[in-house]
Amino acid sequence: MDDDDQKVGxxxxxxxxxxxxxxxxxxxxxxxIRETGSISAAGRSIxxxxxxxxxxxxxxxxxxxxxxxxxxxxxxxxxxxxxTPLGEEVLAAFHEMEALAQHAxxxxxxRLQERVRPRGEAAEAVPxxx
Amino acid sequence: MDDDDQKVGxxxxxxxxxxxxxxxxxxxxxxxIRETGSISAAGRSIxxxxxxxxxxxxxxxxxxxxxxxxxxxxxxxxxxxxxTPLGEEVLAAFHEMEALAQHAxxxxxxRLQERVRPRGEAAEAVPxxx
Numbered sequence: 001m002d003d004d005d006q007k008v009g010x011x012x013x014x015x016x017x018x019x020x021x022x023x024x025x026x027x028x029x030x031x032x033i034r035e036t037g038s039i040s041a042a043g044r045s046i047x048x049x050x051x052x053x054x055x056x057x058x059x060x061x062x063x064x065x066x067x068x069x070x071x072x073x074x075x076x077x078x079x080x081x082x083x084t085p086l087g088e089e090v091l092a093a094f095h096e097m098e099a100l101a102q103h104a105x106x107x108x109x110x111r112l113q114e115r116v117r118p119r120g121e122a123a124e125a126v127p128x129x130x
Numbered sequence: 131m132d133d134d135d136q137k138v139g140x141x142x143x144x145x146x147x148x149x150x151x152x153x154x155x156x157x158x159x160x161x162x163i164r165e166t167g168s169i170s171a172a173g174r175s176i177x178x179x180x181x182x183x184x185x186x187x188x189x190x191x192x193x194x195x196x197x198x199x200x201x202x203x204x205x206x207x208x209x210x211x212x213x214t215p216l217g218e219e220v221l222a223a224f225h226e227m228e229a230l231a232q233h234a235x236x237x238x239x240x241r242l243q244e245r246v247r248p249r250g251e252a253a254e255a256v257p258x259x260x
Contacts, residue, residue, distance in 0.1 A: 006145045010231060011153075013141040014239060021136065039256075049160060065139045065247045071256050073242055081256075086245065093242045097235040101142040109144060112223045116147045116218065117195045120234035126169075126187055126201050126211075 010101045022094055026056055030091045036078040108130045140231045150193045152224055156186055160221045167210040
Protein backbone atom coordinates (compact mmCIF):
# COMPACT_ATOMS: atom_id res chain seq x y z
CA MET A 1 0.00 0.00 0.00
CA ASP A 2 1.21 3.46 -0.80
CA ASP A 3 0.56 5.32 2.38
CA ASP A 4 0.44 8.72 0.73
CA ASP A 5 -2.63 7.56 -1.14
CA GLN A 6 -4.52 6.58 1.97
CA LYS A 7 -7.54 8.46 3.17
CA VAL A 8 -7.11 10.24 6.48
CA GLY A 9 -8.81 8.33 9.28
CA UNK A 10 -8.94 4.89 10.82
CA UNK A 11 -7.90 1.86 8.86
CA UNK A 12 -9.14 -1.37 10.27
CA UNK A 13 -7.87 -4.89 10.31
CA UNK A 14 -10.06 -7.27 12.24
CA UNK A 15 -8.81 -10.51 13.75
CA UNK A 16 -12.04 -12.51 13.67
CA UNK A 17 -10.55 -15.60 15.29
CA UNK A 18 -6.98 -16.83 15.81
CA UNK A 19 -5.33 -16.88 12.37
CA UNK A 20 -8.41 -15.44 10.66
CA UNK A 21 -8.47 -11.77 9.82
CA UNK A 22 -9.97 -9.41 7.36
CA UNK A 23 -8.55 -6.07 6.35
CA UNK A 24 -8.15 -3.58 3.53
CA UNK A 25 -6.46 -6.03 1.11
CA UNK A 26 -9.01 -8.83 1.35
CA UNK A 27 -11.96 -6.46 1.26
CA UNK A 28 -10.60 -4.56 -1.75
CA UNK A 29 -10.28 -7.94 -3.44
CA UNK A 30 -13.86 -8.93 -2.59
CA UNK A 31 -15.07 -5.57 -3.80
CA UNK A 32 -13.09 -5.98 -7.02
CA ILE A 33 -14.55 -9.44 -7.61
CA ARG A 34 -18.01 -8.01 -7.19
CA GLU A 35 -17.22 -5.23 -9.66
CA THR A 36 -15.26 -7.17 -12.28
CA GLY A 37 -16.77 -10.67 -11.93
CA SER A 38 -13.26 -12.12 -12.00
CA ILE A 39 -10.63 -12.97 -9.41
CA SER A 40 -7.71 -12.12 -11.66
CA ALA A 41 -9.24 -8.87 -12.93
CA ALA A 42 -10.04 -7.92 -9.33
CA GLY A 43 -6.43 -8.62 -8.35
CA ARG A 44 -5.13 -6.54 -11.26
CA SER A 45 -7.36 -3.63 -10.33
CA ILE A 46 -5.62 -3.35 -6.97
CA UNK A 47 -2.11 -4.26 -8.21
CA UNK A 48 -2.28 -7.66 -6.53
CA UNK A 49 -0.73 -10.67 -8.23
CA UNK A 50 -2.93 -13.39 -9.65
CA UNK A 51 -1.31 -15.84 -7.28
CA UNK A 52 -1.92 -13.74 -4.19
CA UNK A 53 -5.51 -12.96 -5.22
CA UNK A 54 -6.25 -16.69 -5.50
CA UNK A 55 -4.44 -17.42 -2.29
CA UNK A 56 -6.51 -14.84 -0.39
CA UNK A 57 -9.78 -16.06 -1.90
CA UNK A 58 -8.94 -19.64 -0.95
CA UNK A 59 -7.98 -18.55 2.56
CA UNK A 60 -11.21 -16.59 3.02
CA UNK A 61 -13.31 -19.44 1.65
CA UNK A 62 -11.73 -21.88 4.07
CA UNK A 63 -12.15 -19.60 7.09
CA UNK A 64 -15.90 -19.10 7.06
CA UNK A 65 -18.73 -21.61 7.26
CA UNK A 66 -19.31 -21.29 3.52
CA UNK A 67 -17.44 -19.84 0.56
CA UNK A 68 -17.32 -16.07 0.10
CA UNK A 69 -16.45 -16.38 -3.59
CA UNK A 70 -17.50 -18.94 -6.17
CA UNK A 71 -15.94 -19.43 -9.56
CA UNK A 72 -18.83 -19.26 -11.99
CA UNK A 73 -17.19 -21.42 -14.64
CA UNK A 74 -13.76 -22.43 -15.87
CA UNK A 75 -12.32 -21.63 -12.44
CA UNK A 76 -8.60 -21.01 -12.32
CA UNK A 77 -8.16 -21.31 -16.07
CA UNK A 78 -10.65 -18.57 -16.95
CA UNK A 79 -14.33 -17.89 -16.45
CA UNK A 80 -15.80 -15.60 -13.88
CA UNK A 81 -16.27 -15.38 -10.16
CA UNK A 82 -18.82 -13.81 -7.91
CA UNK A 83 -19.51 -13.16 -4.27
CA THR A 84 -21.91 -15.42 -2.46
CA PRO A 85 -24.49 -13.95 -0.08
CA LEU A 86 -22.02 -14.78 2.71
CA GLY A 87 -19.29 -12.92 0.79
CA GLU A 88 -21.57 -9.89 0.54
CA GLU A 89 -22.34 -10.19 4.23
CA VAL A 90 -18.67 -10.33 5.26
CA LEU A 91 -17.82 -7.38 3.02
CA ALA A 92 -20.72 -5.34 4.39
CA ALA A 93 -19.78 -6.26 7.96
CA PHE A 94 -16.25 -5.03 7.38
CA HIS A 95 -17.44 -1.72 5.94
CA GLU A 96 -19.83 -1.35 8.84
CA MET A 97 -16.98 -1.94 11.31
CA GLU A 98 -14.82 0.57 9.45
CA ALA A 99 -17.52 3.22 9.69
CA LEU A 100 -18.13 2.48 13.37
CA ALA A 101 -14.41 2.65 14.16
CA GLN A 102 -14.02 5.82 12.13
CA HIS A 103 -16.80 7.52 14.00
CA ALA A 104 -15.54 6.28 17.39
CA UNK A 105 -11.96 7.53 16.99
CA UNK A 106 -12.88 10.88 15.45
CA UNK A 107 -12.54 13.12 18.56
CA UNK A 108 -9.17 11.63 19.54
CA UNK A 109 -7.94 11.79 15.95
CA UNK A 110 -8.83 15.47 15.76
CA ARG A 111 -6.83 16.09 18.93
CA LEU A 112 -3.87 14.26 17.40
CA GLN A 113 -4.16 16.20 14.16
CA GLU A 114 -3.61 19.43 16.07
CA ARG A 115 -0.13 18.16 16.96
CA VAL A 116 0.92 17.42 13.39
CA ARG A 117 3.70 19.62 12.04
CA PRO A 118 2.61 21.93 9.25
CA ARG A 119 3.89 20.59 5.93
CA GLY A 120 7.27 21.84 4.80
CA GLU A 121 8.52 22.67 8.28
CA ALA A 122 11.72 20.86 9.11
CA ALA A 123 12.48 19.16 12.39
CA GLU A 124 15.60 17.96 14.12
CA ALA A 125 15.49 14.19 13.64
CA VAL A 126 16.27 12.76 17.08
CA PRO A 127 17.18 15.64 19.33
CA UNK A 128 19.42 15.10 22.29
CA UNK A 129 17.82 15.53 25.66
CA UNK A 130 19.74 16.27 28.79
CA MET B 131 3.74 -9.50 12.16
CA ASP B 132 2.79 -13.09 12.74
CA ASP B 133 -0.93 -13.02 12.35
CA ASP B 134 -1.54 -16.15 14.38
CA ASP B 135 -0.16 -14.30 17.39
CA GLN B 136 -2.59 -11.45 17.12
CA LYS B 137 -5.29 -10.84 19.66
CA VAL B 138 -8.83 -11.28 18.38
CA GLY B 139 -10.46 -7.91 17.73
CA UNK B 140 -9.86 -4.68 15.89
CA UNK B 141 -6.38 -3.62 14.91
CA UNK B 142 -6.05 0.01 14.08
CA UNK B 143 -3.86 2.03 11.80
CA UNK B 144 -4.64 5.70 11.81
CA UNK B 145 -3.79 8.01 8.94
CA UNK B 146 -3.42 11.25 10.87
CA UNK B 147 -2.67 13.38 7.81
CA UNK B 148 -1.55 12.55 4.25
CA UNK B 149 1.63 10.47 4.57
CA UNK B 150 1.48 10.46 8.37
CA UNK B 151 0.14 7.41 10.10
CA UNK B 152 0.47 5.55 13.32
CA UNK B 153 -0.19 1.87 13.83
CA UNK B 154 0.82 -1.23 15.75
CA UNK B 155 4.50 -1.14 14.67
CA UNK B 156 5.21 2.45 15.62
CA UNK B 157 3.28 2.23 18.87
CA UNK B 158 5.00 -1.02 19.88
CA UNK B 159 8.28 0.77 19.26
CA UNK B 160 7.27 3.78 21.39
CA UNK B 161 6.12 1.43 24.13
CA UNK B 162 9.41 -0.47 23.90
CA ILE B 163 11.42 2.76 24.16
CA ARG B 164 9.48 3.69 27.26
CA GLU B 165 10.14 0.26 28.76
CA THR B 166 13.78 -0.25 27.75
CA GLY B 167 15.03 3.34 27.58
CA SER B 168 16.73 2.55 24.28
CA ILE B 169 15.73 2.69 20.63
CA SER B 170 17.78 -0.34 19.64
CA ALA B 171 16.65 -2.44 22.63
CA ALA B 172 13.05 -1.46 21.87
CA GLY B 173 13.52 -2.55 18.26
CA ARG B 174 15.04 -5.86 19.34
CA SER B 175 12.16 -6.54 21.72
CA ILE B 176 9.73 -6.49 18.79
CA UNK B 177 12.07 -8.14 16.25
CA UNK B 178 12.54 -4.86 14.39
CA UNK B 179 15.92 -4.03 12.90
CA UNK B 180 18.00 -1.24 14.41
CA UNK B 181 17.84 0.56 11.09
CA UNK B 182 14.06 0.40 10.86
CA UNK B 183 13.58 1.39 14.49
CA UNK B 184 15.66 4.54 13.94
CA UNK B 185 13.92 5.24 10.67
CA UNK B 186 10.50 5.07 12.33
CA UNK B 187 11.59 7.24 15.26
CA UNK B 188 12.97 9.86 12.88
CA UNK B 189 9.79 9.74 10.80
CA UNK B 190 7.58 10.17 13.88
CA UNK B 191 9.72 12.99 15.22
CA UNK B 192 9.48 14.84 11.93
CA UNK B 193 5.71 14.40 11.64
CA UNK B 194 4.58 16.05 14.83
CA UNK B 195 5.11 19.56 16.15
CA UNK B 196 7.78 18.31 18.51
CA UNK B 197 9.84 15.15 18.94
CA UNK B 198 8.17 12.04 20.38
CA UNK B 199 11.52 10.49 21.32
CA UNK B 200 14.74 12.12 22.51
CA UNK B 201 18.10 10.44 22.70
CA UNK B 202 19.28 11.04 26.24
CA UNK B 203 22.97 10.82 25.39
CA UNK B 204 25.30 9.26 22.85
CA UNK B 205 22.47 9.10 20.31
CA UNK B 206 22.91 6.64 17.50
CA UNK B 207 26.20 5.34 18.84
CA UNK B 208 24.85 4.29 22.23
CA UNK B 209 23.19 5.98 25.19
CA UNK B 210 19.54 5.94 25.99
CA UNK B 211 16.31 7.33 24.67
CA UNK B 212 13.04 8.31 26.22
CA UNK B 213 9.58 9.46 25.25
CA THR B 214 8.77 13.13 25.51
CA PRO B 215 5.44 14.24 26.97
CA LEU B 216 4.24 14.52 23.35
CA GLY B 217 5.43 10.95 22.73
CA GLU B 218 3.43 9.79 25.75
CA GLU B 219 0.44 11.74 24.49
CA VAL B 220 0.57 10.22 20.99
CA LEU B 221 0.98 6.72 22.42
CA ALA B 222 -1.93 7.23 24.82
CA ALA B 223 -4.09 8.69 22.02
CA PHE B 224 -3.45 5.62 19.90
CA HIS B 225 -4.35 3.25 22.71
CA GLU B 226 -7.47 5.28 23.37
CA MET B 227 -8.45 5.07 19.70
CA GLU B 228 -7.82 1.31 19.73
CA ALA B 229 -10.08 0.87 22.72
CA LEU B 230 -12.79 3.06 21.19
CA ALA B 231 -12.63 1.19 17.89
CA GLN B 232 -12.63 -2.15 19.67
CA HIS B 233 -15.73 -1.26 21.60
CA ALA B 234 -17.48 0.18 18.54
CA UNK B 235 -16.98 -2.86 16.29
CA UNK B 236 -17.78 -5.45 18.96
CA UNK B 237 -21.42 -6.25 17.99
CA UNK B 238 -20.59 -6.62 14.29
CA UNK B 239 -17.50 -8.65 15.07
CA UNK B 240 -19.55 -11.04 17.19
CA ARG B 241 -21.97 -11.50 14.28
CA LEU B 242 -19.04 -12.26 11.98
CA GLN B 243 -17.53 -14.71 14.45
CA GLU B 244 -20.69 -16.79 14.24
CA ARG B 245 -19.90 -17.39 10.57
CA VAL B 246 -16.37 -18.67 11.16
CA ARG B 247 -15.80 -22.34 10.35
CA PRO B 248 -15.08 -24.49 13.40
CA ARG B 249 -11.38 -25.32 13.50
CA GLY B 250 -10.30 -28.52 11.77
CA GLU B 251 -13.25 -28.61 9.40
CA ALA B 252 -12.15 -28.68 5.77
CA ALA B 253 -13.71 -26.65 2.98
CA GLU B 254 -13.73 -26.81 -0.77
CA ALA B 255 -11.32 -24.04 -1.79
CA VAL B 256 -13.12 -22.17 -4.57
CA PRO B 257 -16.27 -24.09 -5.35
CA UNK B 258 -17.81 -23.88 -8.79
CA UNK B 259 -21.12 -22.13 -9.02
CA UNK B 260 -23.52 -22.72 -11.85
